[in-house]
Amino acid sequence: MIAERYRARADAFEAKVAAVLSHQWDNPSPCARWTALEVVDHVIDMHGVMVGQPIPRTEDPLTDFRTARRMVEEALVSRGAEEVSTxxxxxxxxxxxxxxxxxxxxLHGWDLARATGQDETIPATDVERLWAAAVSVPAELMERFRTPGAFGPGIEVYGPEVPVAQDASLQDRLLGYVGRDPMSKNL
Incomplete structure (x- = not known):
């Protein structure tokens, strides 16, 4: 189940990376201070954290994501049950x-889509799962999640909550809760 969920999400993210036009890599993203390319670089770097080694890089973000993805998929098969420190x-x-x-x-797929004018729709099952996980975080831990650098230099799990209308879609409520402004189109 976990490997299947990862694979489906990686497929969707890879499609978004593949659809980025060469002139769009420097577009600002909803992640403060990150361009579209920096969003992809962050995702690749986090894949390296998961496998315990840096991901080899080329000049092509799509190639690099595919390498990162392959390494995580291999780790899920060979070391999935291995206990790791987090x-x-x-x-x-x-x-x-x-x-x-x-x-x-x-979440970063949405960021990349917003930065590059792609479809921003998150699958409903992912929205529901991420919403349930986010709102179940205890208040003291959520405060830490929203504190830049609390988990290491440059790491910010969630930004400050962005208010959205009470009747907003669950996707928009999720995005606002984790610090994205789903209504802002001007990056």
Missing amino acids: PAGPMPLEDHVDQVVSDDLV
Whole structure:
């Protein structure tokens, strides 16, 4: 189930990376201070964290993401049950991948889509799953998630909550909760 969920999310993210036009890589993203390329670089870097080694880089973000993806998929098969150390405590590698980089593919996929004018629709099952996970985080941990650098230099799990209308879609409520402004089209 975890490997299948990761694969589906990686397929969607890879399609978004493949659709970025060469002149769009410097477009600003909803992630403060990151361009479209920096969003993809972050996702690749987080894949390296999951497998415990940096991802080899080329000049092509699509090639680099495919390498990162392959490495995570191989780790899920060969080391999925292996216990790893995480900021949330020890857990199986497959759970860490599922809770971090797999979820990142969804949220940063939206960031990349917004930055490059692609379809921003997140699958309803992903919206529901991420919403349930986000709102179940205890307040003291959520405060840490929203504090830049709390998990290491340059790492910000969620930004400050962005208010959205009470009748907004669950996708928009999720995005606002994790610090994205789903209504802003001007990046």
